[in-house]
Amino acid sequence: MTDTAPHKRKALQTPADLALLGAPPLFAVPRHVNRPHVPDKAAFDARINAAWERRWFTNDGPLVKELEQRLCEYLDVPHCVLMSNATAALDLTMKALGVKGEVILPAYTFISTANILHIAGLTPVFCDVDASMALDPAACAARIGPRTGAVVATHVWGSPCDIDALQEVCDAHDIPLLFDAAHAFGARHKAHRLGRFGRAEVFSLHATKAFHTCEGGLVTTCDSTLAKTLRRMRNFGFDPMGAVECAGLNAKMSEMHAAMGLGNLDQIDATRALAQDVHRAYARGLADLPGFILKLPPAAEENNHHYVVGRINAAEFGMDRDRLHAVLVAENVLARRYFRPGGHRCPPYIALTKAAGLELPQTDALCNDVLVLPGGAAADPADVALICALIRFAHDNAAAIAPPQG
Ligand SMILES: Cc1ncc(COP(=O)(O)O)c(C=O)c1O
Structure with a gap:
């Protein structure tokens, strides 16, 4: 161009x-709307050349390890698990936690969350947002029932959602709270960068995001068992000795993607x-x-x-x-007119919305009047x-x- x-x-x-x-x-x-930021080309080339020399392009390579380590430091969180994208990362996180039944999510968010749930045989329970555009804790509390298996809230447009109120709601019902932090790399809640809240937070590192690896996803968590399981699950369920320990997918990040991430993290x-x-x-x-x-x-x-x-x-x-x-x-x-028409009005979920007589006025209003420049x-x-x-x-x-x- x-x-x-x-x-x-x-x-x-x-x-x-x-x-x-x-x-x-x-x-x-x-x-x-969000043209990708590019890092210093010479630094990027140097990392790619080193990978080239090593002939080590994927499977938990040194660049992926280095990026995970540096992300732990930058986000001040004990565990960072890189994946191929945020959609696979959230899917595996829910599987690792054994989430079943219904999952509460905001209707005003990217459709990937609802789709993951639907494809996994879970039921998305769409909930309204509040004036901040994020999941309304009161509306969330009202939708919790005996079949609720988890809540997935989005830090929409890079602003932390009402983390404390949502955590209180989930603690009261002993339900895992996960955050879709796709938009929110580097944002802080009180003294801490996002990454350590809920059971886990999932960042998208897609090329259009604030910090990116071209395509990529990142799960951050303080839960070492969850982090260990996710490392297995992103690699077909193999343990480091090559024995199959659990069911898994191929959701690994390549060295080329990690090189882009390291360059972007430098800046x-x-x-x-x-x-x-x-x-x-x-x-x-x-x-x-x-x-x-x-x-x-x-x-x-x-x-x-x-x-x-x-x-x-x-x-x-x-x-x-x-x-x-x-x-x-x-x-x-x-x-862009994000996120119209709202998850509850997208074809796979309309029947569910109608059957439940669901009214989500705040979401509908946002879907009609938000414009992203x-x-x-x-x-x-x-x-x-x-x-x-x-x-x-x-x-x-x-x-x-x-x-x-x-
Ligand atoms: C809020 C939100 N969640 C999840 C995703 C999915 O991320 P990925 O493309 O890395 O799977 C996106 C992508 O744009 C997003 O905006």
Whole structure:
């Protein structure tokens, strides 16, 4: 990719300048929500060359071991088990814990959790979220019953969910609490980085995440038995001597993936600072814009700033989220409407939702009004200014852009 410059040289003047209404797009090349951050190339090459020389590419190699060790230090957690992705990691964690029956999860999260449960023969029990967009502890408590086998809560958009309240609910019923920490690498809860809470936390290290290994997953836990079991389960159930100790899959991380992770970990603090600058640039660019409510972490919270998330109040903004999304996409700003339509409304689970007469108003509202903008360390601050100007222009000219009625 070479052409990263915008197409339109002159400022937007009339609605006819919008790509949605036929003009050329603002950006020649799409701007994605979370373009992968890349580490220092020479350091990456050196690690790959060393693996090449060793001819050791997978099966618990030295780079995977080094990354696990450094992650234990960075996250200050006793056990880090790297896997091929977060979906396999959460699946194996639930199997390792022997979870059965129903599992409570927020409906406002990525669909992978519900799918893991469904495929494993467990029943996803969708629950509403609260104003923080994360699993509502009171709603969670209300859905616990005799068949509840676990709760899986998401630290959505990098903010820790209400860990203490959820732990209290789960302790009262002696149910394991797991966290989907896919969005939240590096975030803190009180004095500690996420990673040591619940029975285990599962991070996605997918290329679009704040810290990544191209594809990858990470289970962190203070439970040494669980960590040992997961090490077996990610490698077909083999113990270090090659005897099959339990049922397992192939969910190993390769040395090439670990090399990417080590390079990214070298730069993690600088990456976070870049992402924070981008987040702040959006906060400045969208300040006081009626109907665009940017979700900003509380000042005291250490967030990774990887996600730029807004809610659109259609009445105040002048058009609804979907119309604004169409305006942006036409300009090659590939904003995303996560996590519509909500797990409880996705095809495999609709029947369950209907049978239970489930109403999840907070989730439905978020699915209708959340918009995620291109952010993170790899976003260009010059783009942020153009995107904010575009959103302001859409608001100022909403009447001319809104779709025809009837
Ligand atoms: C909240 C959440 N959980 C889980 C996942 C799945 O992660 P992976 O792609 O590593 O399996 C994602 C991926 O985007 C996610 O956003």
